[in-house]
Amino acid sequence: MMNIQQLVLASHNAGKLKELQAMLGDTVQLRSIGEFSSVEPEETGLSFVENAILKARNAARISGLPALADDSGLAVDFLGGAPGIYSARYADGQGDAANNAKLLEVLKDVPDAERGAQFVCVLALVRHADDPLPILCEGLWHGRILHQASGAHGFGYDPLFWVPERDCSSAELSPADKNQISHRARAMSLLRQRLGLQ
Numbered sequence: 001m002m003n004i005q006q007l008v009l010a011s012h013n014a015g016k017l018k019e020l021q022a023m024l025g026d027t028v029q030l031r032s033i034g035e036f037s038s039v040e041p042e043e044t045g046l047s048f049v050e051n052a053i054l055k056a057r058n059a060a061r062i063s064g065l066p067a068l069a070d071d072s073g074l075a076v077d078f079l080g081g082a083p084g085i086y087s088a089r090y091a092d093g094q095g096d097a098a099n100n101a102k103l104l105e106v107l108k109d110v111p112d113a114e115r116g117a118q119f120v121c122v123l124a125l126v127r128h129a130d131d132p133l134p135i136l137c138e139g140l141w142h143g144r145i146l147h148q149a150s151g152a153h154g155f156g157y158d159p160l161f162w163v164p165e166r167d168c169s170s171a172e173l174s175p176a177d178k179n180q181i182s183h184r185a186r187a188m189s190l191l192r193q194r195l196g197l198q
């Protein structure tokens with residue numbers, strides 16, 4: 001078991017930082033990698049796991065601190081799991097609004113029954129840049145892609161993701177509610193267990 005008070009979060013995504021810090025509470029202080037560098041590593045892996053490890057190692061190298069990375073994305077059944085690890089780059093780096101517009105367009109004639117999707121989150125924790133035994137935890141969240149955007153909370157694809165257990169979009173959930181049931185919440189719950197934080 002590791003005793004960790006301070007971790008650097010290997011992410012330039014403010015939405016992730018907010019959610020992960022809220023889930024960790026004040027037992028662990030998350031510092032953003034943005035404090036140390038504004039250069040984002042190229043995500044060259046072929047899996048969420050590989051990209052999470054790559055980002056965590058890079059952040060540990062730059063900061064000298066233990067590092068936590070989150071690689072996540074949206075896997076749409078009708079698209080054979082795309083955009084998946086390429087979710088952030090789906091509309092060629094034009095950002096969340098363009099990603100969402102592209103997904104709605106691609107699925108525009110697809111009926112509800114075929115609009116199933118999963119959010120995927122892999123968390124990777126390394127004690128140092130060359131750690132031979134990263135801790136890996138994953139979480140999935142099943143839902144469906146809506147026909148139009150709805151809701152203003154969260155980030156990324158949240159306005160398009162219908163949450164069956166709450167009958168609303170992920171962006172209509174309060175931050176506290178999303179943090180109880182999301183893919184990231186599930187992965188973080190496993191990580192907390194692994195670290196002996198609960």
Ligand SMILES: O=c1nc[nH]c2c1ncn2[C@H]1C[C@H](O)[C@@H](COP(=O)(O)OP(=O)(O)OP(=O)(O)O)O1
Nearest residue numbers: 011012013070071072073074087088155156157158
């Ligand atoms: O809870 C979520 N609610 C909505 N959308 C989400 C969520 N979780 C991941 N996503 C989307 C955002 C982005 O399109 C992709 C993550 O890409 P991913 O490379 O892991 O993150 P990123 O580039 O935004 O930040 P960074 O790599 O610096 O951590 O999946």
Ligand SMILES: [Mg+2]
Nearest residue numbers: 040043071088
């Ligand atoms: Mg990224």
